[in-house]
Amino acid sequence: MSEVTISLRNLDEERVLLGHLDRNLRVLRLAHGIEATSRGGRLTLKGEPEQVQRAAESVQRALEVIRNDSPDPSRVAEIFERDGDKPVEKGGSQNRLRIAVKPRSANQARYLEAMEASDVTFGVGPAGTGKTYLAVAMAVASVKAGHYRKIVLVRPAVEAGEHLGFLPGDLEAKIRPYLRPLYDALDDLLPKSTLKRYMEEGVVEISPLAYMRGRTLNHAVIILDEAQNTTVAQMKMFLTRMGSSSRIIVTGDVSQVDLPGGRESGLIHALRILRRVEGITICSLKQEDIVRHQVVQRIVKAYSSFEERGRQLEAERKKSDDDEGSPRGRERRRS
Template sequence: MAVKTLYFPNPRHLNQLYASRAENLGYAERILDAKLTTREDWLKVDGADETIRRIEQLFGFLNDARQQGVAIQSPDFRRFVDMVARDEAEQLAELFAKPLVITTNRKSIVPKTLGQKLYLQSLQHCSVVFGLGPAGTGKTYLAVAHAISALLRNEVERIILTRPAVEAGEALGFLPGDLREKILPYLRPLYDAMADMMSGEDVEKLTERGIIEIAPLAYMRGRTLSNAYVILDEAQNTTSEQMMMFLTRLGEGSRMIITGDTTQVDLPRSKTSGLLEVSRILHDIDGIAFHEFSGADVVRHPIVQRIIAAYDHYKNPMNANDASDV
């Protein structure tokens, strides 16, 4: 056993690194097999040499996150601890080595939370990415931004946006208008995200030329989607069969992002959500990433974080400490 003391600029600086919660240090002790003692501006680490090295890594990465503007909350801290415990230090080092920026016609988009940074990192490296979490975390917005950026860099030839039209049972024929008008209410959030990054005229032109395609999930059946960026939004409302159908559309040179909130399933009780099922089936497949956002990643009005935390606490009383963080 060895002992090492880490020093920080001031007590406030150190407290910010573990969200000012003693239970977070307790979590690090359990997961990394260390004994941690803190007073004022120092943190004493008791443990094996390897344990001390990991704790130093952990607080080094936390400090990097703080310097890049991330306000560390309990879910962030625990995510860092888990990644260090899984020997994913290289991934964390890459995450903070250089700024992650998405460039589009209208703006440059920088991830605002640790969860968004990790999500964007997954989008850069994996062919299929699942973004799971509550409303307001940026999972759909960042997916659309990344797709548009890839199109502008000529990395893909087209963008395909799709969503299950659960409320209409995918039987859209009775609605007035052409296909685009029928499905517009279900795909409005995707249009809104695009409008923030491209002019309405550009979106219209690219849609008319088929470079941006917007269609309900039912219209994906039987196709092979090549050289495309394909986004499936509201995926919690896909059935098991629809999810498998969609994933097997992936063609050469394509990427898929599947986003959804597993607490907002609108399917009939007799139907299993394909999004809930797929994480159990594909979790260990190379080239596929599952990213889970938490209430700490919400970037809407601050009260939205507190609403999500309160609901989470109501459903999971054991998460009471996390609820009070936001």
């Protein structure tokens, strides 16, 4: 394994070299069969020595064109592709991501399509429908393809009341138990060495919702999991963290709200007021989309039936109380 680092002069040069949404970086990776990352004005190339050397020479040629001739990102892409020895897909399939997992239902397929096409996607449904797993898979594929620079995974640590200071250990030790499902998805989708490197380089960041306030996230895929346990204010705060060239995915199960004191769920509120906002897609996953053990689908169905029957009985009781309070009801009781 060989590694070469190339320093860039300024942000404008970096912008042209990488291209819109890092498209040129993706072409460089594909055409030369290497890993390429850009951070802090430094472009790092990793891979087999011969491939890295060829890619570095291609980057230098592109920089000469940018500095002396034309600051045109499309010309940079042409140079990277021409100098490489591996084909880069053309046409309509160029923007299609190679996802590590395949949808197992029509609703899951629509969910994946929405995450590719929309600025903000809500994935809502019961446990086991793949909401979080598919979102993380999409994020990993997007970063690998060079469309985004980082993945930010967020969860409300409602079990700790979002107040983590009293817990022992450093920040990671404090929050890891509450973010375990996100780590599990990453462990399943990435080799351990790659995940470790991504975490060390800040390509993957996992954070409790409380630590998102005041931030603006650019060139990132941002996933909020367990969103039913956000308050209205927290949901608004999270959605407004979105910076330039970023994408947001929100997942949750509206039947599993654990907020104390009967507070309104930020997810339920958002689904109500954002349904017709341009750039936002809401995808509903159902019981039939559950991909865990087949008994899970039956368990969810049984609980749903029980809860629906409870709502019906409550409605009947309320109607009966209203009838008894009416003049006709009082007349029936007197007779």
